[in-house]
Every structure is written in structure tokens, then in C-alpha cells.
Amino acid sequence: MSDPQPPQPLDRLRSHFHTGETPVPSPDCLDADTVAALADGTLDAARRAHALGHVATCALCRRAVASVAEALADGPITHEVEIIEGRRRRLRGQLLKVVTPLAAAAALVLLLLPRHDNHPLVSTLRGPLKADTDAPAPIGPRATAARPDRFVWTAVAHAQRYRLRLYDAEGGVLWTDETSDTAAALPKSVKLSPRSRYFWKVEAQTESGRWSGSELVEFGVETSP
Amino acid sequence: MDDWVAELQRGRFDAAWDLFLDRYRRLIFAAIRHYAQDYDDVMDVFARVCEALRADESRRLRSWVEQPEHRARFSTWLVTVVRNLTVDWFRHRDGRQRLSTVAAELPPLRRRIFELLFLNKRSHVESYEQLKSSDGLDLTFGQFLSEVSATYRVVSGGRRGRILRELGGPPPPVADVEDESATVSERREELEAALGILSPDERVAVELYVVEEMPADAVAKVVGWPNAKAVYNHVYRALAAMRTRLEQADLRADL
Numbered sequence: 001m002s003d004p005q006p007p008q009p010l011d012r013l014r015s016h017f018h019t020g021e022t023p024v025p026s027p028d029c030l031d032a033d034t035v036a037a038l039a040d041g042t043l044d045a046a047r048r049a050h051a052l053g054h055v056a057t058c059a060l061c062r063r064a065v066a067s068v069a070e071a072l073a074d075g076p077i078t079h080e081v082e083i084i085e086g087r088r089r090r091l092r093g094q095l096l097k098v099v100t101p102l103a104a105a106a107a108l109v110l111l112l113l114p115r116h117d118n119h120p121l122v123s124t125l126r127g128p129l130k131a132d133t134d135a136p137a138p139i140g141p142r143a144t145a146a147r148p149d150r151f152v153w154t155a156v157a158h159a160q161r162y163r164l165r166l167y168d169a170e171g172g173v174l175w176t177d178e179t180s181d182t183a184a185a186l187p188k189s190v191k192l193s194p195r196s197r198y199f200w201k202v203e204a205q206t207e208s209g210r211w212s213g214s215e216l217v218e219f220g221v222e223t224s225p
Numbered sequence: 226m227d228d229w230v231a232e233l234q235r236g237r238f239d240a241a242w243d244l245f246l247d248r249y250r251r252l253i254f255a256a257i258r259h260y261a262q263d264y265d266d267v268m269d270v271f272a273r274v275c276e277a278l279r280a281d282e283s284r285r286l287r288s289w290v291e292q293p294e295h296r297a298r299f300s301t302w303l304v305t306v307v308r309n310l311t312v313d314w315f316r317h318r319d320g321r322q323r324l325s326t327v328a329a330e331l332p333p334l335r336r337r338i339f340e341l342l343f344l345n346k347r348s349h350v351e352s353y354e355q356l357k358s359s360d361g362l363d364l365t366f367g368q369f370l371s372e373v374s375a376t377y378r379v380v381s382g383g384r385r386g387r388i389l390r391e392l393g394g395p396p397p398p399v400a401d402v403e404d405e406s407a408t409v410s411e412r413r414e415e416l417e418a419a420l421g422i423l424s425p426d427e428r429v430a431v432e433l434y435v436v437e438e439m440p441a442d443a444v445a446k447v448v449g450w451p452n453a454k455a456v457y458n459h460v461y462r463a464l465a466a467m468r469t470r471l472e473q474a475d476l477r478a479d480l
Contacts, residue, residue, distance in 0.1 A: 036297035041446030
């Protein structure tokens with residue numbers, strides 16, 4: 001006899017769950033959108049609880065969720081989804097290229113217009129800007145880094161937390177993190193390529209709840225010898 | 226807004242379809258190939274998917290676009306729809322006959338085991354007795370179970386195994402004679418009673434992790450737990466609770 005592999009412990013348990021019966025769909029079965037949202041993990045808590053109540057007793061829907069989750073982890077499908085999502089990010093980047101100059105022009109107009117800080121509504125709803133409000137300054141990585149796996153910036157007095165954003169060259173957000181520290185480690189799931197340029201900025205939130213942002217810093221990854 | 230969505234909202238269905246297909250053709254093919262192996266099957270399923278998505282002025286696509294809020298990414302929704310259409314296509318085309326196609330490539334003994342267990346739904350003991358008496362095979366019950374195990378692994382692997390599972394394919398083999406002491410329905414009733422003590426999310430996690438063999442991090446996503454470790458903890462606590470419930474039953478050793 002060849003290939004005599006004993007069943008794994010969980011195989012034995014699986015065999016008890018398997019009845020060989022063909023499950024029958026019911027009117028309560030989940031629609032494609034709910035199955036997709038469950039597999040994606042994007043369903044809000046209340047809807048998820050409701051959906052799981054059905055999935056717990058419906059082998060058909062359970063199979064569908066498991067099947068879609070497995071498909072989403074399949075290399076070729078993941079690759080195609082990344083291409084589609086990447087294209088959307090590029091479109092956003094192109095949009096940013098158009099919107100940013102417009103926003104800069106609008107800001108310039110606002111600066112040139114006479115100020116009305118003493119307007120009763122403004123003075124009631126918003127406190128005057130402090131002259132000494134400062135923003136965090138990125139320390140590194142800058143320019144080119146051998147292993148840009150840690151982002152460091154200067155502290156801001158009374159800052160409650162910092163928010164860091166890492167962008168690709170097309171303006172897509174690759175990673176965002178919030179911390180009370182003045183450094184953040186890049187998670188291993190975010191892969192940076194030596195062939196690409198990246199940008200990052202950090203914002204500090206002060207006691208009044210306002211955010212003050214740093215400049216946008218560009219950097220690249222050193223090519224290994 | 227995506228260009229195909231804009232065209233769809235303008236009522237220009239042909240233009241919307243062309244743009245949609247241009248963008249998602251490769252993803253649709255990738256999703257079909259996840260389940261289908263044969264080139265002709267892939268092309269036939271693709272035609273069926275296109276037909277279904279384009280029917281009634283792209284009713285399916287419009288229903289997604291017109292939702293006030295989207296709970297899932299469009300690409301995941303599309304993969305889900307393609308999966309449903311693919312499974313339906315296989316089920317309608319050949320259903321159980323498909324199982325025979327799978328068995329055709331197996332060595333003679335495993336093909337026979339496949340027929341007895343998976344097509345004729347015989348128990349392990351019945352199948353073993355049949356092989357010994359009618360087929361005249363000389364093998365111990367342990368050897369037989371090893372062959373059952375190997376057969377299961379062959380037919381449930383790869384893309385062919387995926388569509389087989391979707392069509393309610395073979396159950397995993399059991400390892401000893403004791404498992405035959407209770408009928409399938411008795412076993413399931415006992416398990417149902419034990420599963421009944423779990424919360425819905427624990428129950429779903431147990432079934433997805435144990436039965437569907439989903440990775441723990443994917444299970445965590447579905448049930449809304451923070452990570453894979455939470456899944457391990459919950460599932461093994463749930464199995465312990467079930468074990469207590471089943472302490473008088475034959476299943477306890479497996480849990």
C-alpha cells in the first residue's frame with residue numbers, strides 16, 4: 001500500500017461535522033454584498049452580529065464566506081485586485097495634481113484678503129491662533145535610507161498624539177499610524193521598493209484638538225549592493 | 226467616480242459594459258480560474274458570467290451602484306458574484322457527474338473507494354466490506370483507512386478540489402472503527418447540541434476554522450476579532466466547552 005498518511009487530528013474532527021447532506025438555501029441566506037463584506041471584514045458590528053447569527057446555522061452561507069475569503073487570498077486574484085485598487089490610487093494622485101495648485105491659489109487669495117478675526121462668530125467659535133504653535137519636524141528618513149523602517153520626528157510641546165502618513169509617489173496612502181511617541185516603526189506588511197520614491201508627513205494634535213502638520217518629506221530606499 | 230459607473234448612471238449600458246469589462250476582465254478570469262481548471266470550462270463560465278452580469282441592462286451592476294452605502298469593496302463583491310455563478314454553472318452542468326470526472330484520474334483502488342464513499346455515500350465499514358467481498362481485495366481495515374485518507378487528499382487538493390468542495394464533495398476520512406458506531410445524523414445531532422452552547426461568533430469561528438480550514442487571521446476578519454491569536458483562544462476554549470458537553474459521547478477524544 002502506498003502513501004499511507006494517517007489523518008491529521010483536525011481531519012477526524014472535520015469528519016464528525018460532515019454529514020454528506022446537501023444544504024438547502026433559505027430566504028434568510030445572505031446576499032452577495034453581505035458575504036463579500038464578511039469576507040472583507042468591513043461589516044459594521046450590528047450587521048455583522050446579525051449576519052453571524054445566520055451563518056452559524058447555515059452551511060451554504062458559511063461555505064460561501066469561506067470560499068470568498070480563500071479566493072481573496074489566492075495570488076492571481078490578489079494581484080488583479082491590487083492592480084485595480086492601484087489604478088484607483090493613481091487616479092486619486094492625478095486628481096491631487098489638479099486640486100493641489102487650485103487649493104494653493106485659494107490659500108493665497110485668503111492670505112491676501114483682509115482678515116476678520118474680530119468677527120463675533122469667529123471669536124466665539126474659534127480661539128485665536130497661538131503665535132508659538134509649532135509643528136513636528138521630520139528627522140528621518142530623508143533623502144535616501146538604507147532601511148527606512150523607523151520614522152522619527154521632533155516633539156511638540158503639549159502634543160497629545162501624532163499622526164503619521166506614508167504616501168507613494170502617486171499620492172496614495174500606503175500606511176497611517178497614530179502614536180503618542182515621537183517615532184513609529186514601519187510594519188513588515190508595508191514593503192518599500194528601491195525603485196520608488198516615497199513621501200511622509202507627521203501631524204501633532206494639541207490640547208485644543210487642533211492638528212499642526214509638518215512639511216512633506218521625500219525619501220527613497222538604498223539599492224542593496 | 227469610475228467611468229463605467231458614470232456611464233451606467235447616464236443609462237448608456239453598452240458603453241458602461243465595455244468600460245467595466247475592460248477594467249475587470251482579468252479579475253473575473255482570475256476568480257473563475259480559482260475554481261475551474263479546464264480551459265473550455267473557464268471560457269464557458271466566463272461567457273455565463275458576462276451574460277448574467279449584462280442581463281437586463283446590467284441589472285446586477287446597477288443594483289450594486291444604486292446601493293446607498295457599500296458594505297464591501299466592489300472587487301470583493303465581484304469575486305463573490307463570480308464564485309456564485311461559477312458554482313451554479315458547474316452544479317447545473319454536471320453536478321454529481323463531475324465527481325466521477327475527478328475520480329477518473331485516480332488509481333483503480335482509490336477510484337473504487339471514491340465511488341463507494343463519495344458517490345454512493347457508503348459508510349467506511351460498508352465500503353470496506355464491499356471491497357473485500359465483491360471486489361476480492363485483501364487489505365486490513367487500517368490499510369483501507371490509509372487509502373481513504375490518501376484518496377481524500379488527492380481529490381480535495383488544488384483547483385479541482387475547490388469546485389468539488391463547492392459541490393458538496395467528499396467528507397474527510399475518519400481514522401477508526403469507533404466512528405462508525407454512531408450514524409452520521411446521530412453524530413451531527415450530538416454536535417448540534419454541543420455547538421448550541423456557543424455564541425454565534427464562536428460557533429462560526431469553530432466551523433470556519435475547523436471544518437472550512439480557513440486560516441485563523443481570515444476567520445478573525447469575518448467574526449470581527451482583533452487577530453489570529455484571539456481565534457486560537459476562542460476556538461480552543463469553545464472546543465473545551467463542547468468536550469465537556471460531549472463527555473459521554475464517542476467524539477470527546479477528538480475535541
